[in-house]
Amino acid sequence: MKKFLNSPDDLVHDSIAGLVMAHEDLLALNDAPLFVCRRVPKQGRVALVSGGGSGHEPLHTGYVGVGMLDAACPGQVFTAPTPDQIVAAAQRVEAGQGVLMIVKNYGGDCASFQVASDMLEMDCATVLVNDDVAVEHSTHTTGRRGVAGTLVVEKMVGAAAEAGANLYECKALGVRVNTNTASMGIALGSCTVPEEAAPTFDIGPGEMEVGVGIHGEPGRYRRPLMPADDIVALLLDPILKDLSLAADRPVLLHVNGFGGTPLGELHLLNRIATQRLRNQGLNVKRWLVGNHTTSLEMAGASLTVTALDDELISLWDAPVTTPSLRW
Amino acid sequence: MKKFLNSPDDLVHDSIAGLVMAHEDLLALNDAPLFVCRRVPKQGRVALVSGGGSGHEPLHTGYVGVGMLDAACPGQVFTAPTPDQIVAAAQRVEAGQGVLMIVKNYGGDCASFQVASDMLEMDCATVLVNDDVAVEHSTHTTGRRGVAGTLVVEKMVGAAAEAGANLYECKALGVRVNTNTASMGIALGSCTVPEEAAPTFDIGPGEMEVGVGIHGEPGRYRRPLMPADDIVALLLDPILKDLSLAADRPVLLHVNGFGGTPLGELHLLNRIATQRLRNQGLNVKRWLVGNHTTSLEMAGASLTVTALDDELISLWDAPVTTPSLRW
Numbered sequence: 303m304k305k306f307l308n309s310p311d312d313l314v315h316d317s318i319a320g321l322v323m324a325h326e327d328l329l330a331l332n333d334a335p336l337f338v339c340r341r342v343p344k345q346g347r348v349a350l351v352s353g354g355g356s357g358h359e360p361l362h363t364g365y366v367g368v369g370m371l372d373a374a375c376p377g378q379v380f381t382a383p384t385p386d387q388i389v390a391a392a393q394r395v396e397a398g399q400g401v402l403m404i405v406k407n408y409g410g411d412c413a414s415f416q417v418a419s420d421m422l423e424m425d426c427a428t429v430l431v432n433d434d435v436a437v438e439h440s441t442h443t444t445g446r447r448g449v450a451g452t453l454v455v456e457k458m459v460g461a462a463a464e465a466g467a468n469l470y471e472c473k474a475l476g477v478r479v480n481t482n483t484a485s486m487g488i489a490l491g492s493c494t495v496p497e498e499a500a501p502t503f504d505i506g507p508g509e510m511e512v513g514v515g516i517h518g519e520p521g522r523y524r525r526p527l528m529p530a531d532d533i534v535a536l537l538l539d540p541i542l543k544d545l546s547l548a549a550d551r552p553v554l555l556h557v558n559g560f561g562g563t564p565l566g567e568l569h570l571l572n573r574i575a576t577q578r579l580r581n582q583g584l585n586v587k588r589w590l591v592g593n594h595t596t597s598l599e600m601a602g603a604s605l606t607v608t609a610l611d612d613e614l615i616s617l618w619d620a621p622v623t624t625p626s627l628r629w
Numbered sequence: 630m631k632k633f634l635n636s637p638d639d640l641v642h643d644s645i646a647g648l649v650m651a652h653e654d655l656l657a658l659n660d661a662p663l664f665v666c667r668r669v670p671k672q673g674r675v676a677l678v679s680g681g682g683s684g685h686e687p688l689h690t691g692y693v694g695v696g697m698l699d700a701a702c703p704g705q706v707f708t709a710p711t712p713d714q715i716v717a718a719a720q721r722v723e724a725g726q727g728v729l730m731i732v733k734n735y736g737g738d739c740a741s742f743q744v745a746s747d748m749l750e751m752d753c754a755t756v757l758v759n760d761d762v763a764v765e766h767s768t769h770t771t772g773r774r775g776v777a778g779t780l781v782v783e784k785m786v787g788a789a790a791e792a793g794a795n796l797y798e799c800k801a802l803g804v805r806v807n808t809n810t811a812s813m814g815i816a817l818g819s820c821t822v823p824e825e826a827a828p829t830f831d832i833g834p835g836e837m838e839v840g841v842g843i844h845g846e847p848g849r850y851r852r853p854l855m856p857a858d859d860i861v862a863l864l865l866d867p868i869l870k871d872l873s874l875a876a877d878r879p880v881l882l883h884v885n886g887f888g889g890t891p892l893g894e895l896h897l898l899n900r901i902a903t904q905r906l907r908n909q910g911l912n913v914k915r916w917l918v919g920n921h922t923t924s925l926e927m928a929g930a931s932l933t934v935t936a937l938d939d940e941l942i943s944l945w946d947a948p949v950t951t952p953s954l955r956w
Contacts, residue, residue, distance in 0.1 A: 304817040304818065304834070304835075304837070304854055304928065305894060306817075306857045306860060306890065306894040306895075306897060306898055306930065307856070307857050307894065307897060308856045308857050308858055308897075308901075309856075313893070313897060314893075316897050316900050316901075317893040317894070317896040317897040319896075319900045320895075320896035320897055320898070320899035320900030320901075320903070320918070321896040321899075321918075323899060323900055323903050323916065324884075324899055324916035324917075324918045325916075356893060357891070357893065359891065359892040359893045359896070360892055364892070490631040490632070490633075491631065507631070508631075510631070527631055529634070529635045529636075530633045530634050530635050531635055533633060557651075561889075561892075562888075562889050562926050563633065563926065564684070564686065564888050564923060564925045564926050565686040565687055565691070565888075565920070565923070566640070566641075566644040566683060566684065566686045566925075567632060567633040567634065567640075567644070568633075568647075569645070569646075569647035569648040569651065569686070570633060570634060570635075570640060570643050570644040571633055571647070572647035572648075572650060572651050573643050573644070573647030573650055574635075574643075574647075576647070576650050589650065589651035589652075590651075591647070591648075591651045593892070593920070596891060596892070598891045598893075599889050599890065599891050599928065601631065601926065603633065628955050628956060629955060
């Protein structure tokens with residue numbers, strides 16, 4: 303295992319401290335329990351709190367800022383945050399209108415956020431994200447996994463909260479965005495968790511894992527490596543089957559890298575996926591291409607499609623100022 | 630070799646087309662000869678043209694936009710663009726005040742930009758970037774290599790050009806930023822060029838290449854893998870020796886990933902490097918952390934330090950709207 307680190311025990315804390323140093327104008331660090339929040343708190347608005355295992359950066363800590371999250375709680379690598387992190391973060395950012403928790407559907411995350419909600423004496427609601435169409439149940443979940451579509455939920459609900467939507471409206475919006483979002487990923491290579499000596503999974507030199515999860519969990523099947531055109535079809539067809547969209551529906555296409563795939567290859571996938579969606583009669587109106595929801599240094603990518611309407615387009619387009627999403 | 634591609638021959642074109650699709654509000658594509666330029670041309674200002682081998686994305690194509698480059702010419706992977714690309718790009722974006730070419734110091738790039746300048750019937754000037762302090766001469770260069778500091782030159786000169794600086798002023802500024810910038814990198818793993826079957830270089834499971842170039846060129850020496858604290862010292866000490874800064878000098882620290890290193894590890898390096906610079910009496914005032922000047926999927930990172938003054942700080946802070954740098 304070759305990584306830039308001093309000790310696996312300090313990695314998450316020191317990395318988060320380095321993130322906050324680089325964005326001292328935007329972010330504040332709480333050392334113990336560990337969380338990141340906005341430097342300048344929002345007032346009189348619903349506060350959004352998210353979190354999850356580390357190793358998926360920039361998700362979630364890189365999306366704290368104006369127009370998106372109020373706080374993010376990083377767990378150890380691929381491990382849920384603890385309830386005390388979530389409780390402390392919620393208490394810090396609550397601004398009189400309650401707290402919405404945005405949670406990826408994994409057993410550990412659901413349990414921690416549930417315990418935290420029960421402990422908090424404030425209005426709380428939760429949006430569970432489960433956009434991954436690859437498998438119905440996985441090694442870490444009951445039901446579908448939450449993957450790269452989480453960013454889309456965080457962005458759109460963040461814009462609504464900033465504009466003054468109440469807790470009920472924010473939750474309903476988050477559920478709607480999640481319902482309108484579907485994702486699927488593919489891995490060409492594994493990642494290695496810093497605490498472990500060996501890669502998370504073995505994959506042969508000519509193989510790919512179709513439908514892989516963001517912790518390297520198994521997907522639908524192994525296949526010999528295919529050309530990019532065929533890979534895009536393997537990913538998009540189940541996504542479109544799941545969403546079942548009418549012709550000419552406007553959509554957002556998010557091409558996400560898992561950390562070890564060059565940006566140039568992601569843009570190549572974007573071209574192929576955009577053309578395929580257009581050929582199927584859909585109206586691709588917005589794009590996001592890059593390494594946003596990663597799995598350490600895993601080689602691979604996922605495609606996410608969100609069905610849009612005028613409201614969702616304007617929430618997506620609303621200004622956002624975070625370390626890793628900014629317009 | 631496992632990559633997302635249809636054919637190595639189409640990779641660069643199709644990838645650039647995918648970039649422009651995702652940023653149709655900002656960018657325009659010229660198919661043949663291949664270049665990317667702003668969708669809305671600048672008027673009555675010096676135009677900035679850069680380019681170089683592909684495989685370093687987002688450099689340079691991801692930095693075309695308001696406040697930075699006017700056009701970028703991508704060559705094949707790790708191969709200089711041809712003079713006809715540069716000539717066509719310069720003719721397209723020249724806006725009455727001449728063209729400044731920002732060129733990384735590699736033999737092929739220097740030759741192509743020189744030939745293009747000779748062919749162009751317009752005011753042209755060139756800034757050569759050679760910020761890499763690792764080696765005096767490399768397999769691809771006479772003199773020092775141009776690496777991640779190129780982005781700093783492009784950002785600051787881009788801001789000056791946007792504000793109306795003339796060609797002479799833009800060139801002088803670019804030379805000054807380059808002189809005030811020093812970088813050094815380290816590789817933990819190699820990359821594989823799509824046209825080649827094998828990795829660019831071999832590196833053992835417990836080794837690192839100190840001073841590596843962004844094409845995988847040899848650096849200063851091989852060492853057994855060290856803790857991150859020691860790696861930062863190995864990189865920063867030659868940088869600071871080169872810059873020889875007075876105490877309390879304000880600096881920009883750019884922690885750059887080579888493509889295969891997770892963002893969390895880059896933030897860890899940022900924390901260590903920031904503290905080390907502060908311990909040495911320097912005033913770290915600005916940061917940029919991320920995969921900006923990559924070497925395909927190479928595992929590794931570089932540190933860049935730019936000595937600042939009030940003018941350079943305000944040029945760095947000036948608004949920028951490009952696919953991969955935006956504030």
